[in-house]
Amino acid sequence: MNPEPAVIARRQALVCAGVAVGTGALVACTRGQEQPARPVREDGVLADTAEVPVGSALIVDGIVVTQPRAGEFAGFSAVCLHAGCAVSKVDGAEVICPCHHSTFGLDGAVISGPARAPLAPAAITVRGDSVVAG
Known part of the structure; x- marks a missing residue:
């Protein structure tokens, strides 16, 4: 008996599974952007x-x-530092990243991960009744 075909089939299955998981992760990160x-x-x-x-x-x-x-x-960058996706949803006092569902507070701090770093501050100014960048 030649065990080689089973080893190749198993390797091919693992490679295909890895490609499928990687592709799914990329699609998830892109969806948020x-x-x-x-x-x-x-x-x-x-x-x-x-x-x-x-x-x-x-x-x-x-x-x-x-x-x-x-x-x-206050102003913060919309880029989640976990995987570089853009936060795109606000639910009450939580800002949500669609890629891996990290949530951030109104101070930019991580409420729940997998993100570990807060949203980076972004300079904003209130001029009269307007909020402007810078």
């Missing part, structure tokens, strides 16, 4: 202050704008 964030307005404004819900956030052109308390705003 395909959901476009709201663009910056023509006048350069990310959002009106009234558009950012108190106790929640708004994702605008790669920036997560939060308003944890009335009149208090």
Whole structure:
């Protein structure tokens, strides 16, 4: 008997399984980036202050704008440092990465992983009733 065909078949099965898992992971990471964030307005404004819900956030052109308390705003990069996917969903006080379902608080801190690093700060400024980048 020649055991070689069984070894090759097993190796081929393992390689195919590895390719399938890798492809699935890439598709999952890409899916989050395909959901476009709201663009910056023509006048350069990310959002009106009234558009950012108190106790929640708004994702605008790669920036997560939060308003944890009335009149208090903060900005964070929309890039999840776990795998480089863009956070794309806000559920109350949680910002969610669609790739591996990491959640972040309104201060950018990780609530649940697999992400271990917080969202990076992004400079924003409130000018009157507008939030602008920088």
